[in-house]
Amino acid sequence: MVDRFADRDLAPYLLVGPTIVTVFLITIGPMLWSLWLSFNRWAPASIAHQTPSFNAGANYAWLFSQGRFWNSVANFAYYGGVGVTLQVGLGLFLALALYNYVDNTGVRIAMLTLFAVPMMIAPLVVGRIWQLLFLPGGGTVNGILGMLGFSAVPWLQSRWLGLTAIMIADTWQWVGLPLLIIYGGRASISDTLYEAARVDGASRWMQFRRITLPQLRNLIAIAFLLRFMDAYKFFDKLFIMTNGGPGTQTELPTYFTYLVGFSQFNIGRAAALTWVIGLGSVIAMLLFWRTMNTEEMA
Amino acid sequence: MSSDTSGFQWFGRGFVALYALFVAFPLYWTLNTALKPLNYIGTFPPTLYPRGFTLDSIVWVLTNSRAVNAITNSLIIASGTTILSVILGALAGYAFSRFASRIDPGGHVSFWLLSTRMFPPVAVVLPIFFIYGQLGLQDTLLGLILLYLTFNLPLTTWLMRDFFDKIPVSFEEAAYVDGYSRFETFRKVVFPLVRPGLVATMMLAWVFAWNEFLFAWIITGNNTSTITTIIPTLIESNQIQWNRIMAMAVVVAIPPTLILIAFRDNIIEGMTLGMTDI
Numbered sequence: 387m388v389d390r391f392a393d394r395d396l397a398p399y400l401l402v403g404p405t406i407v408t409v410f411l412i413t414i415g416p417m418l419w420s421l422w423l424s425f426n427r428w429a430p431a432s433i434a435h436q437t438p439s440f441n442a443g444a445n446y447a448w449l450f451s452q453g454r455f456w457n458s459v460a461n462f463a464y465y466g467g468v469g470v471t472l473q474v475g476l477g478l479f480l481a482l483a484l485y486n487y488v489d490n491t492g493v494r495i496a497m498l499t500l501f502a503v504p505m506m507i508a509p510l511v512v513g514r515i516w517q518l519l520f521l522p523g524g525g526t527v528n529g530i531l532g533m534l535g536f537s538a539v540p541w542l543q544s545r546w547l548g549l550t551a552i553m554i555a556d557t558w559q560w561v562g563l564p565l566l567i568i569y570g571g572r573a574s575i576s577d578t579l580y581e582a583a584r585v586d587g588a589s590r591w592m593q594f595r596r597i598t599l600p601q602l603r604n605l606i607a608i609a610f611l612l613r614f615m616d617a618y619k620f621f622d623k624l625f626i627m628t629n630g631g632p633g634t635q636t637e638l639p640t641y642f643t644y645l646v647g648f649s650q651f652n653i654g655r656a657a658a659l660t661w662v663i664g665l666g667s668v669i670a671m672l673l674f675w676r677t678m679n680t681e682e683m684a
Numbered sequence: 685m686s687s688d689t690s691g692f693q694w695f696g697r698g699f700v701a702l703y704a705l706f707v708a709f710p711l712y713w714t715l716n717t718a719l720k721p722l723n724y725i726g727t728f729p730p731t732l733y734p735r736g737f738t739l740d741s742i743v744w745v746l747t748n749s750r751a752v753n754a755i756t757n758s759l760i761i762a763s764g765t766t767i768l769s770v771i772l773g774a775l776a777g778y779a780f781s782r783f784a785s786r787i788d789p790g791g792h793v794s795f796w797l798l799s800t801r802m803f804p805p806v807a808v809v810l811p812i813f814f815i816y817g818q819l820g821l822q823d824t825l826l827g828l829i830l831l832y833l834t835f836n837l838p839l840t841t842w843l844m845r846d847f848f849d850k851i852p853v854s855f856e857e858a859a860y861v862d863g864y865s866r867f868e869t870f871r872k873v874v875f876p877l878v879r880p881g882l883v884a885t886m887m888l889a890w891v892f893a894w895n896e897f898l899f900a901w902i903i904t905g906n907n908t909s910t911i912t913t914i915i916p917t918l919i920e921s922n923q924i925q926w927n928r929i930m931a932m933a934v935v936v937a938i939p940p941t942l943i944l945i946a947f948r949d950n951i952i953e954g955m956t957l958g959m960t961d962i
Contacts, residue, residue, distance in 0.1 A: 397866070398787045401779035405772045405797070405841055413800045413834050416811035423811065480703055483696035497700060499948055500707055505955065506940035508895035510912045511933045515714050518926055526713060558710065567956045590692065612957075619804045622897045626916060640804045647810050648902060660807035667802055 417664075424657035431651035438654065445658035455659075458637045461549055465638060466617040469553040474610050476557065477564025482598065484565075485572045498569065501562040509559065513623035516555035517542070520627075545635040548628045552636070555623055560616070564609035571605040572598070611674060618667045639663050714937075718742060718930040725926045741931035750914060751932060758911040758936075760825055761900075762893035765832035770886050772833075773840025778874075780841065781848035782856075794845065797838045808834050809902050816903060823905035831899050836889045843888070843954050847881030848874070884950030891940045911936045 424445055426438035449455050480501070488494050504512065519526045520541035528538040541551045575598070583593050621640050624630065630637040630645070637645075640663065647656030717725060718741050719734035745751045779787060780794050788794055812831060813822070821827035851874060859869040897912040904913060911932070918929050944951050 398779045398783035401775040401783075402787055402793075405776035405837055406793070408772060408833055409797060409800060409837055412812070412830060413803075413808055416815060417803065417807060419815075420807065420811040476703075480700060483700050487693045487696035488700060495948075497704060498952070499945065500704055502944055502948075502952060502955070503711065503941055504707060506891055506895075506944045507933075507937045508897065508912055510895075510897040510915060511936060514915055514929055515710050515933060518717060518930070519710060519713065558707065563955065566952055570956065615802055618802075621804075621806065622912075625897070625901075640806050643804075643806050643810075644898075647806070648813075653810065653814070656810055660804065660810060664803045664807050667804070671802065 417660075420657040421661060423654055424661050426654045428653045429651055430653065441654070445655045446662070448655060449659055449662065454634055454637065454642060455639070457634070458639045458642045461545075461636060462617075462638050464546075465549050465553055465620070466614060469556060470610060470613045470617055472553070473557050473561050473613055474564045474606060476561050477609060478568050478602075478606060480561070481565045481569040481572060482594075485569060498566065501565055503562075504559040505562050507559070509622040510626055512555060512559045513552075513626035516551065516558070516623070517627045520551045542628050543632065545632075548632070548636040552623050552627055555627065556620070560613060563612060564606075567605050567609045567612075568602055571602045575601045607674075611671070614670070614674075615667070618663070618670075639666075714930050714933050717926055718934045720927055722923070722925065722927050741927040742934070744928055745931045745935050750909070754909050754911050754914045755935070757825060757908050758894055761828045761832065761908075761910065762890050764825070764829040765836055765893045766886055766890040768829065769833050769836035769840045769889050770844075770882065773837055773885070773889075774844045774882065776841045777844025777846075778848050778870075780845040782853065794842070798842050801835060801838050805835070805898050809899055813902055822903055823907045825908055827903055828900060828908065828910070831903060832893045832896060835896075836892060839892070840885050840889055842957065843885045844878075844881070846957070847878050847885070850881075851877045880950050881954075884947055884954045887943045887947055887951060888954045891943060894936075894940065 423438060425440060425442060427435050427441040427444065428438040429435040484494060484497055488497065520528075522528070522538075522540055522543060525541065527541065532538065540547060542548050579597050579601075580593060583597060588596065619640060620638055621644065624636065624638055624641050628636045630641050634642075639659070643656050643659040643663065646652050646659060716732075716734050719737055719739070720731070721736045721738055721740070724731055724735045784791070784794075809831070816822045816827050816831075821830070855873050855877070856869050859873045860866075864872065895912065896910075900910040900913045904910060915929060915932060918925055918932065
């Protein structure tokens, strides 16, 4: 752009400065300190380890030897892999069905608003609501299953059912995000593309395969990425719905970290965990973008 | 748009309707539970309407001192953090939008800012907990107001940059030609155009702060409990008070829902990081 002010003008730096400094002070700085802590033994609750003392990579060695840690990683693979795919897939289907098959504008807007409502409610509250619905014995979901002639399912009482129940609650809350992103994308694809395809006699499936999907590809990827980032940070619903239980079976990595840090008060180990999880998320993102880009070139 | 009335169309419509029912049901059930007396909640099969209708639980939430304190605290914290993050984020967003070539060539700085949201919150709160202990910020409203900037400041900066990007620079240049000062240009030309985006950004920042749980759970104690931190503890005499919990859920879900309905277009644009205009 044409900048009418001199290059030595300080205004841009003054505008950005406060934000950069604040983010550094409350995010980057503390996290660098926690990187240093991750190479220390520090457990303020025990008398022997009141102050941090350097122990090289012992915290990292400890966590990679923990079955509980690998258990939480496996849970994340299930919850994150299946859950996010389900949310994006459902969002895609609903967005296209809404755009293509619901003609009344009022109905469309009402639906989009309804699907956005759960996103505005606190995740912790959503967890509480679904905990009530999944309650063993008198729970509403089992009540409805009973009315339909199915037997009661012991939701929240075992590892995979617990994770599945949490996944259902999370899908209920967040399907709106991929839905809205994809709906916006679909609305901006020009109708002439489809008209040309119909003139050429392309089937509905071919139109989807050759027009809709390629046009929406990047938005689907972004929706996937946004939901994956949230899955990585996931905490509230797990905390309220199963508390990581039964035992430690439904723990996810962030929840395990929380317990090591704030229940066992083993700060060095918790710091090591946060860095392993953080680097894991960065690597996952990079891999994801690389796969995206190579596919695009191919 | 498509005019064929094949099975596809009816399948699509049916699926949307069914899913809408699935979305609406838990919302209805929350209300249904909040309006029942406790003894009708555990009944099997469940009663599909608020049997023994009573407003007792709602009245309890609005009069119980713990609940009222928590609501007040959450109002102060969410509003405080919103004001701070929107002021700072709007300034930074304006600079990123207008002076990108100078302060952020290649977009690395703004991407770095957004990427701080990728790290799990527990990674941030672990060191902060001890730093706050040293600074005396644990269990204070100010502590949470500042801590919530960790997720709201990158968000407001990113969104405001996007909203500023949509205002053509030529408008400002025309104002300068007309002899407006920099501040006048901002106040009379840019601000009125960016106002809807600014309001949506404020509302989203407010909702995220209002809904936050983990930071509040770790940093606050008895003095500053928030709406989310009292929900796990609303258990009295070995019995979970589902009607009161759901009444609390109804009360705390009302402000964000009203915000969504009132500012629908801009909120949806903001939630999807500027990708969707409906």
